[in-house]
Amino acid sequence: MINPVKSIAPRYKLMTLILFFCSLIVVSSVYLTLPLLSVFEDEFQISSSKAAWAGSAFSFAFAGGGLLFGGLSDRYGRKKMMISGLCLLTATTLVIGTVDEFQWLIVLRVLQGLAASMFPPSVLAYAIEMFPINKRVTILGFISTAFLMASIVGQIYSSIVVLELSWNYVFYILGPVYFVSFILITISIPNDKTQKPVGSFFTPFRHIGGIFKKKGLPLCYIISATLFISLVGFFSTLGSYLSSSLFGLSHQEILWVRAVGIIGMFISPFDGRLVAKIGVKNVLWCGLILASIGLGLVGVWENLAFLILASIVFTAGIAMALPALISLIGTLAGELRASALSFHMFMLFIGASLAPIISIYLIDTVSHMFTFVMLAGLLLLSTVVPFYIRLEKKENTISQINQHKQTNVQNH
Known part of the structure; x- marks a missing residue:
């Protein structure tokens, strides 16, 4: 059989x-x-x-x-x-x-x-x-x-x-x-189960207002914006920093330095195991802390090898936090998850649009090092947000359900 x-x-x-x-x-x-x-x-x-x-x-x-x-x-x-x-x-x-x-x-x-x-x-x-x-x-x-x-x-x-x-x-x-x-x-890809349309063509857009009535959900969007402000701000500042007289790298060399950051991103697929063990909010919090530390370290020492290692820590933290944040938004939103996730993407790329403006202003008025530290500080402030998000009891036990299901699969 x-x-x-x-x-x-x-x-x-x-x-x-x-x-x-x-x-x-x-x-x-x-x-x-x-x-x-x-x-x-x-x-x-x-x-x-x-x-x-x-x-x-x-x-x-x-x-x-x-x-x-x-x-x-x-x-x-x-x-x-x-x-x-x-x-x-x-x-x-x-x-x-x-x-x-x-x-x-x-x-x-x-x-x-x-x-x-x-x-x-x-x-x-x-x-x-x-x-x-x-x-x-x-x-x-x-x-x-x-x-x-x-x-x-x-x-x-x-x-x-x-x-x-x-x-x-x-x-x-x-x-x-x-x-x-x-x-x-x-x-x-299998077809998803499309629900029978209810209401008018404009009904889905009214759901966007509904997501702000969900407890804890609006707080998640603060993290959505700060994640990509820090990520895109880092890459925007990094290019200018590495091409300066301090390092003098070529455009192609800068791209390869950026490419090393991919190493840190490979932690993301393992988020599922981490969530099953310590919970989605704890994974989100740990990711934000790790990213803050990595980005802060970039602005501490003017050394290329150290900068590359710190950038890997930073991208690993972002890669840990982002899927946990998406999972948390999907859980909190319930039946409005598509609207909630679309607004999450909106906030991500609003953050991505603001990041170069913020970075260029800070570089011109202060310095590259200060810009890295300020972006790290913004991420560090966002670490307090998960403490104000409460999950229902049944949602808090998802990690336990995951562990039971994995055990059952292994037993079979």
Whole structure:
């Protein structure tokens, strides 16, 4: 007789791999143009501040679109939104490579941002609803790792392509990759159970107000913003810091220093085991403390090897905190989890949009070292937030349920 647990396990592994890959390449589109700004300045004969809109236009559309499409996935289904987003992302990405006027690049980056924003809130809600409790934090860990790795992978990818070919091929190559992702999601991911639509088309958007009535949930969004203010602020400051006369690294060398941070991000898939042992709030708190320590250490000693080690500690802390935060939001939100997670993504990328502004201001007015310390201080302040979030008794016992289920699986 076939053990049902063993027969189902490979399917979840395949689903995890596909969702990880698709999450990585979709969110990478946020960071594609960061290494291309100087290229756009020369190509379109524009100022650096204007060239920066190639990234900002996408980010604002991505953040706002997450609110729109997160609510719609409640009505039309998670898989349908993911498929629709990848289909539109394929088309807009290919067209971007053909433009020869900067204003059209901006317009298409906005459309690309809207298309990409259909994916993250839908994939998070899909993972929470379609994976069993004992696998839920693990899949969220993989998706969160993909979101974090995208901040580095997107920049490295576009840098390599533009050095070997031209900026157009960054989009020509990525378009077919999005199409492959569209096929993978379509044929390999089971359909979610779409509930019968209730109310009007605008009903899902009213849910956004409802999430602020959930006890403890609004406090989670404070952490959402501070996580990406610190993450993107760190990378923004790091580039300027390493290219200064103190280190004098080249653009390519800076990218490889950033890439080392990926090592710390591999802790994220193990969040599930940590949550089962010490609870989701404790994992979140430990992640915030670890990230604060790592980021604070970056601003202590002007030594490259020490800086690299501290950056690994920092990214490990972020990678520990983010999936725990997503799991906590999903638990607190209940039936409003899609709207709650879409607002989480909105706050993440609002934080990502504010981070360069904050970092540049602090660098110009004080110093790089002070900027690192201030960003660490912001994270450290957010560590008090979990103490004000209360979970219901039955939610506090999820770790015990996980342990019992894992024991049962081993016994069978």
